Amino acid sequence: SQTIHQWPATLVQPVGSPLSLECTVEGTSNPNLYWYRQAAGRGLQLLFYSVGIGQISSEVPQNLSASRPQDRQFILSSKKLLLSDSGFYLCAWRRRGGYNEQFFGPGTRLTVL
Amino acid sequence: KQEVTQIPAALSVPEGENLVLNCSFTDSAIYNLQWFRQDPGKGLTSLLLIQSSQREQTSGRLNASLDKSSGRSTLYIAASQPGDSATYLCAVRPGAGGTSYGKLTFGQGTILTVHP
Numbered sequence: 001s002q003t004i005h006q007w008p009a010t011l012v013q014p015v016g017s018p019l020s021l022e023c024t025v026e027g028t029s030n031p032n033l034y035w036y037r038q039a040a041g042r043g044l045q046l047l048f049y050s051v052g053i054g055q056i057s058s059e060v061p062q063n064l065s066a067s068r069p070q071d072r073q074f075i076l077s078s079k080k081l082l083l084s085d086s087g088f089y090l091c092a093w094r095r096r097g098g099y100n101e102q103f104f105g106p107g108t109r110l111t112v113l
Numbered sequence: 114k115q116e117v118t119q120i121p122a123a124l125s126v127p128e129g130e131n132l133v134l135n136c137s138f139t140d141s142a143i144y145n146l147q148w149f150r151q152d153p154g155k156g157l158t159s160l161l162l163i164q165s166s167q168r169e170q171t172s173g174r175l176n177a178s179l180d181k182s183s184g185r186s187t188l189y190i191a192a193s194q195p196g197d198s199a200t201y202l203c204a205v206r207p208g209a210g211g212t213s214y215g216k217l218t219f220g221q222g223t224i225l226t227v228h229p
Contacts, residue, residue, distance in 0.1 A: 006156075032215050044202070044219040051214055059216070090156055094215045101147060102204075102217060104157040 002027035006091050006105040013112055019064075019078040021108050023091030026072065031093040033074040034102070035066055039087040050074060051096070086112045115140045115207050119220035126193055126227055134188040134223045136203035141184050144206040147217065148177050148188050151200045160201075161188070193227045200224050 003026045035047045046059045048066035056066050063082050067075045091105040116139045145164045149157040161170045161177040169178040176189040204217040
């Protein structure tokens with residue numbers, strides 16, 4: 001069976017500090033990968049998606065970047081955090097092709113102070 | 114641009130009631146629609162996936178219907194239980210040609226509370 005991991009589970013960072021959130025998927029290969037953010041009072045917003053190693057597409061202009069160094073690893077980064085980067089970050093995966101469900105990880109709660 | 118709306122925003126019912134959650138979307142050219150459940154502070158759990166060619170899907174006490182032409186989906190929960198308390202989200206995958214790479218557009222969710 002497939003599982004998706006995210007770490008850390010929670011993170012408190014000062015404004016201006018760097019960020020690295022990691023997501024890994026087990027039990028599948030060549031998945032599509034996604035980063036979403038869920039901010040208080042707002043719905044889930046797609047930030048990045050990736051269809052393969054090194055292939056990243058950004059959905060919204062922002063202070064964040066994403067990378068996919070390995071097939072089942074997806075990393076969300078920032079060089080300098082802003083207060084507005086606070087939120088709940090969710091990684092998701094989906095098997096390629098056809099009518100496939102999207103599955104989500106447990107999320108990372110980021111608080112920028 | 115696709116917009117997804119969920120009504121009501123919050124719902125409180127006594128245990129045992131049957132209930133309906135609503136989801137509407139502005140662009141009927143969708144590939145599929147997925148219902149999720151989110152418990153406080155947790156990730157999303159997939160409940161049901163309805164393909165654009167389907168009218169409904171069932172899983173246990175859950176039944177989801179899709180009327181693509183009118184841009185509507187409903188999630189029916191039978192014999193509700195306190196354990197059903199959570200936020201329910203619907204999401205649509207846009208595009209009829211499968212070129213959307215699985216990107217989802219989410220509604221704001223319905224917060225459901227089932228009290229004993």
